[in-house]
Amino acid sequence: MQAYIKVVDVEKYHGSSGSITKAIDRVSFEIEKGGFIAIMGGSGSGKTTLLNMIATIDTVTAGHIYFEGEDITKMNEEERSGFRKGDLGFIFQDLDLLDIMTLEENIYLPSILKKEGSDHIVKRAREIMDILGIRQVGDKYPYQVSVGQRRRCSCARALVNDPKFILADEPTDALDVQNPENLMGSLLEINDRFKTTILMVTHDPFAASYCDRVLFLEKGKISYELYRGARKREENLQAILDAQKSIRSCRSSGGWIPSR
Numbered sequence: 001m002q003a004y005i006k007v008v009d010v011e012k013y014h015g016s017s018g019s020i021t022k023a024i025d026r027v028s029f030e031i032e033k034g035g036f037i038a039i040m041g042g043s044g045s046g047k048t049t050l051l052n053m054i055a056t057i058d059t060v061t062a063g064h065i066y067f068e069g070e071d072i073t074k075m076n077e078e079e080r081s082g083f084r085k086g087d088l089g090f091i092f093q094d095l096d097l098l099d100i101m102t103l104e105e106n107i108y109l110p111s112i113l114k115k116e117g118s119d120h121i122v123k124r125a126r127e128i129m130d131i132l133g134i135r136q137v138g139d140k141y142p143y144q145v146s147v148g149q150r151r152r153c154s155c156a157r158a159l160v161n162d163p164k165f166i167l168a169d170e171p172t173d174a175l176d177v178q179n180p181e182n183l184m185g186s187l188l189e190i191n192d193r194f195k196t197t198i199l200m201v202t203h204d205p206f207a208a209s210y211c212d213r214v215l216f217l218e219k220g221k222i223s224y225e226l227y228r229g230a231r232k233r234e235e236n237l238q239a240i241l242d243a244q245k246s247i248r249s250c251r252s253s254g255g256w257i258p259s260r
């Protein structure tokens with residue numbers, strides 16, 4: 001069966017002559033349709049770089065990325081823009097809501113860009129706000145609500161166009177202790193209910209424990225991969241913590257690779 005997303009031998013160098021960083025070093029993996037995948041790794045390991053290339057926000061230095069069989073690295077800017085507007089939903093690392101609009105208006109934005117009818121926009125936005133528990137703060141401005149509510153608003157905006165594929169960069173970053181659970185529960189519900197494929201970058205094992213597969217990135221390479229299988233969420237969290245410990249001890253002892 002054709003992979004939904006296929007990343008093949010992708011490399012990425014940042015910078016120009018004099019100061020070049022190899023951010024991604026020949027990475028290959030596949031994502032199945034309906035998958036809920038986490039990419040974990042320390043700061044600077046290349047997580048955002050990898051996500052941005054899959055999102056066509058950034059270009060690859062070498063290699064190929066296929067979305068439903070089509071090589072997105074070969075698209076021109078217009079095709080990439082169409083791909084982003086049509087198929088993708090983004091939740092960015094930095095909070096990116098417009099302060100001059102209410103939360104509800106912020107959520108309408110992608111639909112306005114897609115020129116959808118207003119009744120449909122309102123209905124869909126409110127449905128998503130209900131799922132994410134932010135309906136009651138829809139008429140507030142971003143600076144009037146908590147970081148967690150702003151983050152869920154970013155998620156709602158990513159979801160309002162019914163994207164086939166959601167890319168999230170540290171969606172639980174800067175949330176208080178209560179909120180990651182709500183947000184991850186909502187993403188899981190979306191993945192479950194609408195079979196939306198989700199690729200999420202996180203350094204938080206708790207957030208990753210909701211996913212059905214975790215890729216560990218180290219210095220631009222995938223060092224380990226963990227499948228959830230039939231594990232309960234709490235068991236998956238423990239497995240992720242154990243994997244992180246093994247990876248750390250592998251690094252300090254210079255070479256042992258933990259078994260899957």
Ligand SMILES: Nc1ncnc2c1ncn2[C@@H]1O[C@H](COP(=O)(O)OP(=O)(O)OP(=O)(O)O)[C@@H](O)[C@H]1O
Pocket residue numbers: 014015021022023041042043044045046047048049050203
């Ligand atoms: N625009 C850029 N120009 C030069 N170097 C860059 C650029 N963007 C990222 N890098 C470098 O590439 C490497 C990977 O960065 P990236 O942002 O992908 O890491 P990350 O895993 O997302 O980190 P974090 O967890 O801190 O967000 C780092 O060494 C970083 O300094």
Ligand SMILES: [Mg+2]
Pocket residue numbers: 047048049093169
């Ligand atoms: Mg990052």
